[in-house]
Amino acid sequence: MAILKRTLAAAMLVAVQLPALAAAVPVKLYKNPNCGCCDVYADHLKENGFAVQMINTNDMATVKTKHGVPEHLEGCHTATIGKYVFEGLIPANQIKKVLAEKMPIKGLSVPGMPVGAPGMPGNKKAPIHVYYLTPDSAPKIFASF
Helix, strand or coil: CHHHHHHHHHHHHHHHHHHHHCCCEEEEEEECCCCHHHHHHHHHHHHCCEEEEEEECCCHHHHHHHCCCCHHHCECCEEEECCEEEEECCCHHHHHHHHHHCCCCCEEEECECCCCCCCCCCCCCCCCEEEECCCCCCCCEEEEC
């Protein structure tokens, strides 16, 4: 019985410490202060294990230029995680894939504000493409959802 009590006590101690080990991934999300979909998108990220720091700016053009986002791949906001840039309404699972695999890419983009993407209400009418974030004029698809 004493062994069982010690085993349970040890298991409880480990279980209490596990949430501390699974710290949220920090994200800087640059957005226009008047954009409501960006707030909903930030909630999507938070629900999926990210710690989102919202940075309101009325100069998104400068943010996009600083992070090398070409005009044809611009979304409504720009997020950074470590060395990566995530442009627009990218599903959290696609971001997690890049981070988990430590992919040798600059980042990802969902251009525009497609209906049905995380943060945009409504039903999507067609698959939404997630593109590699490259300066090329011909975007390459990373994934579709």
